[in-house]
Amino acid sequence: MIGRLKEAIKRRWPPLRLRTILFATLLVVATLPGVGAVFLRVYENTLVRQTEAELIAQGSALAATARAVWPGAPPLAYPDEHDYHPELPRIDLNATPILGVRPDGVQDGGTVEPDAREASARLLPIFAVTGQTTSAALTLIDSRGRVVNGSEAGRSYAALPEIRAALAGKSDTVLRRRGNYRPVYALEWLSRAAAIRIDHTRPIIVEGRVVGVLLLSRSARTLFKGMYDDRGKIMLGVLLILATLVVLSGLISRGIARPIEALSAATRDLARGRGSVPEASRTAAIEIQGLYRDFAAMAQAIDRRSRYLRDFAHAMSHEFKTPLAGIRGAIELLEDHDATMSPEDRRRFLANADAGAERLSALVTRLLELARADMTRHDLAAATPLAPVLARVADAMRGDGFEVTVAVDGIGDVAVPETTLEAIATTLVENSRQARASAVHILGARSGDRVTLTLSDDGSGIAQADRERIFEPFFTTRRPEGGTGLGLSIVASLIEAAGGSIRLGEPHGSGACFVLELNAARPAPLRSG
Numbered sequence: 001m002i003g004r005l006k007e008a009i010k011r012r013w014p015p016l017r018l019r020t021i022l023f024a025t026l027l028v029v030a031t032l033p034g035v036g037a038v039f040l041r042v043y044e045n046t047l048v049r050q051t052e053a054e055l056i057a058q059g060s061a062l063a064a065t066a067r068a069v070w071p072g073a074p075p076l077a078y079p080d081e082h083d084y085h086p087e088l089p090r091i092d093l094n095a096t097p098i099l100g101v102r103p104d105g106v107q108d109g110g111t112v113e114p115d116a117r118e119a120s121a122r123l124l125p126i127f128a129v130t131g132q133t134t135s136a137a138l139t140l141i142d143s144r145g146r147v148v149n150g151s152e153a154g155r156s157y158a159a160l161p162e163i164r165a166a167l168a169g170k171s172d173t174v175l176r177r178r179g180n181y182r183p184v185y186a187l188e189w190l191s192r193a194a195a196i197r198i199d200h201t202r203p204i205i206v207e208g209r210v211v212g213v214l215l216l217s218r219s220a221r222t223l224f225k226g227m228y229d230d231r232g233k234i235m236l237g238v239l240l241i242l243a244t245l246v247v248l249s250g251l252i253s254r255g256i257a258r259p260i261e262a263l264s265a266a267t268r269d270l271a272r273g274r275g276s277v278p279e280a281s282r283t284a285a286i287e288i289q290g291l292y293r294d295f296a297a298m299a300q301a302i303d304r305r306s307r308y309l310r311d312f313a314h315a316m317s318h319e320f321k322t323p324l325a326g327i328r329g330a331i332e333l334l335e336d337h338d339a340t341m342s343p344e345d346r347r348r349f350l351a352n353a354d355a356g357a358e359r360l361s362a363l364v365t366r367l368l369e370l371a372r373a374d375m376t377r378h379d380l381a382a383a384t385p386l387a388p389v390l391a392r393v394a395d396a397m398r399g400d401g402f403e404v405t406v407a408v409d410g411i412g413d414v415a416v417p418e419t420t421l422e423a424i425a426t427t428l429v430e431n432s433r434q435a436r437a438s439a440v441h442i443l444g445a446r447s448g449d450r451v452t453l454t455l456s457d458d459g460s461g462i463a464q465a466d467r468e469r470i471f472e473p474f475f476t477t478r479r480p481e482g483g484t485g486l487g488l489s490i491v492a493s494l495i496e497a498a499g500g501s502i503r504l505g506e507p508h509g510s511g512a513c514f515v516l517e518l519n520a521a522r523p524a525p526l527r528s529g
Contacts (some may be wrong), residue, residue: 019257023249030241048193049089051220052173052200056087058134059171059202059216062126066140066204066212069122071115073206091173093192101179102199102217105147105155112154116142116212120149139215143167148212157215166201166213173200178219193220251283259284263295270299323356330356383413383521384421386451390442393425397440402433408444413521414451416498427491428455428514435459437511446520453516454505461510470504 068076090096120140127138127149140148145158145167157163165172181195197219204212259281269275277299280292330353334346341349386408394404414421425442432440437459445452462470471492495502495516505513 432457
């Protein structure tokens, strides 16, 4: 089900620009607090609690006034200045139950208490003046729960839970539905407070006895009324949010979108064979600047590789052309003059063709080795003991007046596979022997996580003019002896694939000197248990 839904969304998803996605994301994030305030009733709950707090303050003041004017009540005394009893709002729209419409008072045949009736004569004008400002309905109830003023005068509210709590000496606040409620706005269903009233009851206590109850009732500030009242603040907040979105969108555009668009244009230019990767803007994000640098390095590497392949193809065609021309010439001569050719000439031409074929075979073999070396990705976690491998190579190459000495004791392991290390050492030592050296000395040293191997011989050496090209494919000074010029190229590729490097060193005598930099093997992690 989820998979089908995702596929349907993918098929209908429109192509969007990065700027559009970023701006839409910022807009959604910016509107989330407002949406949460409406649907999670955060803002409306605050409005209801504000109304409750106003009723608590009004009820506290009127209860103190009623206590002061109640018949037979002693004069009010100043309370202890350290005796505070703050009363905080308790209503929560998400948790407080909403009671039904307040029922009509019950006619129980009793009469209002005389003290309450006498107090109401003094309090009702105060109620009227107060109600003009607060819009709250004020009802005085005697100690038996009978209404003293208003259309319900003489009827009993003693059964109501908020009145019972007040008669017991505790103030209480409840939510009740409005019986005459009619929606005014089309979206008023979003407001839970629109159809309710807040009833707050507060006991009137004289000499420790509840002599009456004040019932204060008022509609809460609803969502739309509150939004209208706070329209200036809300509009200011919306404008500030939009201004912030514009600024953030500009920053994101300059930091991400524009640099990516510029890099995309540079990529298309490079694909057409013109242009280059520009410098990243200073306003671009650090990661984007790093992407520019990486892309420039990749473009340079591709360019170098392209030039290498072009030069390699040119050199290879030249190297193949010479033996092929020799073979073809020998075949043509044999075809044209076979009948008149002496046996010695025939053998000489066949020998030339065979030599050309052998050179082609050697070139093909070396090219395959070079391709494998270029494609090799060695395990950098490899650990090969250096001394045993070099000792084995030295033993295999010694003989016929050719000596190989190795001094690598105490260096440890290198991060090169054993077969690769053996192939590198064998090729370099064989290269020295072909250069008519009588001795090769291999010296090792370690510095931190790098191992340096110095291979020097006493052969004919390398001419100064050839030092820059010694590692180029097909470059050789021993072409008459059958040299392919690929041996050192293969060695360089194998070493680079293992994370190392090779270069020419300064020889101490007339011979050649190669310096290899290899990674030392990482120590194996300790196993617990």
